[in-house]
Amino acid sequence: MKFTDKFPQGLAQRPFFTFEFFPPRTDQGFENLASRISRLAALSPLGVSVTWGAGGATKDRSLELAALTQHEYGLDTLLHLTCTNARAGSVDAALKDAQEGGIENILALRGDPPRGQEEWVPSDPRFAHAIDLVTYIRESYGDHFCIGVAAYPDGHPDKLIDEDKDLDYLKAKVDAGANFIVTQLFYDIDGFLRWLKKVRERGITVPVIPGIMPIQTYSSFQRLTKLTGAHVPDHVHDALKPISHDDQLVKDYGVTLAVGMIRKLVSEGAVPGVHFCTLNLEKSVQRVLENLQWTGMHAHPHNRLIADLAKKSEAGSDLVVTPETATHDATQSLASITVTDGEAGRGELNNAASWDDFPNGRFGDFKSPAFGAQDPWGNSGVAINEMLKQWRNPKTLGELTQIFLDHLHSKISTTPFSPTPLSPESLTILPELEQLTKRGWWTVGSQPVVNGASSSDEVFGWGPRAGYVFQKGFVEFFCEEKDVDMLQKRIEEHGTGWVHFVAGNYRGDHRSNVPDDGRNAVTWGVFPGQEIIQTTIIERESFLSWKEEAFTIWSEWASCYRPGSEEHKLLESIRDRRWLINIIHHDYQNPRALWDFVLGKVDGTA
Structure with a gap:
């Protein structure tokens, strides 16, 4: 109709x-x-x-x-x-x-x-x-x-x-x-x-x-x-x-x-x-x-539902319908039919209606309907010509590195991968992000370790008050295939089970040491009267979904420049040649664990 x-x-x-x-x-x-x-x-x-x-x-x-x-x-x-x-x-x-x-x-x-x-x-x-x-x-x-x-x-x-x-x-x-x-x-x-x-x-x-x-x-x-x-x-x-x-x-x-x-x-x-x-x-x-x-x-x-309730009443039911009971009856009875025991989020306190109420960051739960939330109407609202003034006309790898560094140092407010300036949380690991970026490992996602911060903390807090929040450190960046080879070898030889990674490229190749059914919760919160809430979860499916978008961004960035131009050729070559890798360190009590590992201080290669 x-x-x-x-x-x-x-x-x-x-x-x-x-x-x-x-x-x-x-x-x-x-x-x-x-x-x-x-x-x-x-x-x-x-x-x-x-x-x-x-x-x-x-x-x-x-x-x-x-x-x-x-x-x-x-x-x-x-x-x-x-x-x-x-x-x-x-x-x-x-x-x-x-x-x-x-x-x-x-x-x-x-x-x-x-x-x-x-x-x-x-x-x-x-x-x-x-x-x-x-x-x-x-x-x-x-x-x-x-x-x-x-x-x-x-x-x-x-x-x-x-x-x-x-x-x-x-x-x-x-x-x-x-x-x-x-x-x-x-x-x-x-x-x-x-x-x-x-x-x-x-x-x-x-x-x-x-x-x-x-x-x-x-x-x-x-x-x-x-x-x-x-x-x-x-x-x-x-x-x-x-x-x-x-x-x-x-x-x-x-x-x-x-x-x-x-x-x-x-x-x-x-x-x-x-x-x-x-x-x-x-x-x-x-x-x-x-x-x-x-x-x-x-x-x-x-409202077809109310018509059904009216029929129940006409049939001799002793149901007394008020606005509140009608809503409760409708929601609860339908939920009991449609929510199976295997549905994500099913639980006594954390039921399917509200299990993802606090989506946090790029990597929410990939089983959530809200995972990867899109902007209204698929419209970025970004005036591309204004953005190009910040992203300039990169013709070399060094110029690309400088764009990512300028974003870290707040000299520009966006990159094609980060529509906003660095968050206060990311500023706490700015020296480490700078070290990686100077190596040509362009960071596009990261978080520091948090071990039991108050949920009302102005930098790290989220969710209801009177709770505690936790984070494992992770970092995500674009790098060459040889870097992926080196990092994978380091993880196999020195990770001792503490480090997980997943990596992929534009061609569809991917590598990981995460088990097929592995789900790495890297942000979680403990609140009175509630189950533990896990708001950021990284596993293969969520990463691969984001990876597809990430390499599409390189294509879109390249399309901002004339076909055949140096900028266009550089950005497409980056898309075709580089890998995106995400590395998690599970020791959330040691703020240096992730960075010492990624920067090579565990095997003397720093």
């Missing part, structure tokens, strides 16, 4: 809500997302949306996930579709697959800006902007698809596009055939309402659905607001500052903030419903809906 056919007619109707999911990177994550979606389906959203990686990077997974939500769970599905960097014919193939799969809703997006604006030539010249996609869908499929488009209340990610120009583009997309608008996430309600007034003054009358993302952790909030350019009001900053090192309090505040935002939007009569960016997590959005009393008997009229 088309979304617009289900939108409430008139703002007096109860608002609706939709959920957004991204296709997980791993098979295990995909399987566990299915059970997560089944639990959220019990809350009766109007529909769900499925994101689409830039250039169709997640095409197969996105279509598979859309088929699951559409057919297995009966949820009308909005399939995101990006057009820039798409291969010739891929848009046609995706639309054909969507039509054959019974999907009637498309969110037409530009996606990531083309890499290297001066040199870039679209592989499918029909599609460079979202309006091209909207126009093509209407011309090719008539009214078969209900089309949504994106809007940016806090300004377009490309800062060269001012608000007036962006509103012109939005009007053009609607005039081309878009049926509704979904906004990028925002936290400034007053700013949104001012923007919405300007939208209406432009003669844009289609429904506008605000994108709401409950704050999950302070670090992810900082990253995503920077990436999307979202304006954060002072009152939000002021509320988060004293609790920023308590992930549970941050999550609680995120729920409270989202509830307040939605209540104001509804009381202003501004929107017919809201779109939740879930990041494939479930507890926060469920809590928001419960606080709004939009679940159970308060849910949307399309």
Whole structure:
């Protein structure tokens, strides 16, 4: 069913809500997302949306996930579709697959800006902007698809596009055939309402659905607001500052903030419903809906679950339904069906609904649906020309090394592998990272040893207060194959079981001494009344998933420069020749253990 056919007619109707999911990177994550979606389906959203990686990077997974939500769970599905960097014919193939799969809703997006604006030539010249996609869908499929488009209340990610120009583009997309608008996430309600007034003054009358993302952790909030350019009001900053090192309090505040935002939007009569960016997590959005009393008997009229409960009552059941018991009954009964004993995260205290509530760092649990969380809509928000000023024009290995060193020393704020400056935690091991980088071992991930730091520690803390956190040291870097040979030999001869590694290259070769079923928890926390929470886990599957992305980044960086240029040839040769290696030392009581080992002080080769 088309979304617009289900939108409430008139703002007096109860608002609706939709959920957004991204296709997980791993098979295990995909399987566990299915059970997560089944639990959220019990809350009766109007529909769900499925994101689409830039250039169709997640095409197969996105279509598979859309088929699951559409057919297995009966949820009308909005399939995101990006057009820039798409291969010739891929848009046609995706639309054909969507039509054959019974999907009637498309969110037409530009996606990531083309890499290297001066040199870039679209592989499918029909599609460079979202309006091209909207126009093509209407011309090719008539009214078969209900089309949504994106809007940016806090300004377009490309800062060269001012608000007036962006509103012109939005009007053009609607005039081309878009049926509704979904906004990028925002936290400034007053700013949104001012923007919405300007939208209406432009003669844009289609429904506008605000994108709401409950704050999950302070670090992810900082990253995503920077990436999307979202304006954060002072009152939000002021509320988060004293609790920023308590992930549970941050999550609680995120729920409270989202509830307040939605209540104001509804009381202003501004929107017919809201779109939740879930990041494939479930507890926060469920809590928001419960606080709004939009679940159970308060849910949307399309609520099949309440109809089932009503039938039970008519059949003579002594069940008394209240909003609270309805939600509890729905969630618990469905979870008991869909959560098998083998499902990741199953446990008395740490059940599947919340076992990954505190994702931490690149290497979360690869079985988690939230592993490798993508940014909203596959859009980096990065102005590539601005980034190239920092990354310059590397033509030699020495110039590449200098870029990584400049990032360590905060002379530049990003590299293609690190979108933010070094964290305070990484600064504690800056001398060691500098030593490795000067060897030409370009570090892209690391963490120091932590042995029982307070969970409220300003540098190392995470999770609820009144707990203790632990970390094993690990480091990850690009190096030559001969370096991998040397390090592997050192680990075999001197590691004595304390050191694990996994390494891989662009061609698909990989090496490791981690057992096939080995799972190295390198960050964990102990908190009152809870099971031990493991937030960073490194094993082959998570590493190999990240490794694929890492070598793709070399390709994308190379594409910023003219084909055949020295920069282009250098970066592609690095991609083709280098290895990515991750080394873990399990002695978390010795801060020097990892560094002495990697730098060769254990065998006299330093």
